[in-house]
Amino acid sequence: MEHPSNGLSIIGCLRPAFYDEESYLRGLFHNEDGDGYASDWKDGERLNFNSQSAGANICSTLYKLEIMRMELFSVYGVQSSISLQHFQDAEPDVLVHSSSEIIERFNEKGMKSNAALKSLCRKKGLNVEGANIIGVDSLGMDVRVFSGAESQTLRFSFKSRVTSGRAAEKKIQQMLFPRIQRKKFKAHDEGLKNLDSF
Structure with missing residues (x-):
């Protein structure tokens, strides 16, 4: 009760990440230094990453959340809808780290x-x-x-x-x-x- 937080409700659909998102996702997860991850394009649609660590071959698919609606539940008791365009254009507050x-x-x-x-x-x-x-x-x-x-x-x-x-x-x-x-x-x-x- 001394340190409550605002709540955010996000309603959307999860879908596999597609080929056209490769460069962005590859930059996040693929490292040329050899960190054990390599992309796998078997089906030509979905982006998969394989990890070969300790002899195990683990395949994982990345998913993207397509946001349809967002609502803020404030500590002041106010519930308000958030515009998706405003959310996409938003920048963090200057004091976010301090x-x-x-x-x-x-x-x-x-x-x-x-x-x-x-x-x-x-x-x-x-x-x-x-x-x-x-x-x-x-x-x-x-x-x-x-x-x-x-x-x-x-x-x-x-x-x-x-x-x-x-x-x-x-x-x-x-x-x-x-x-x-x-x-x-x-x-x-x-x-x-x-x-x-x-």
């Missing part, structure tokens, strides 16, 4: 991060007992909040799209620790240091 590192860094702050997330939720009118960042992308962050036995996922959007992991971390830092609040924390920390000198 989002888990960003989440880890904020989770390392422990109680301080949790308190800041709860404060951010209070600004939105929600009183929560606990909160965790569960997702980050170039448009914002997803936060899983808990109140007793009830939990839900909230979306906090950035004011503008970010183009790097560093920019995303900076935006999250600004959301969680606003400038006025940071000054209060800094003054409070300096006051404690001065008390230690007595």
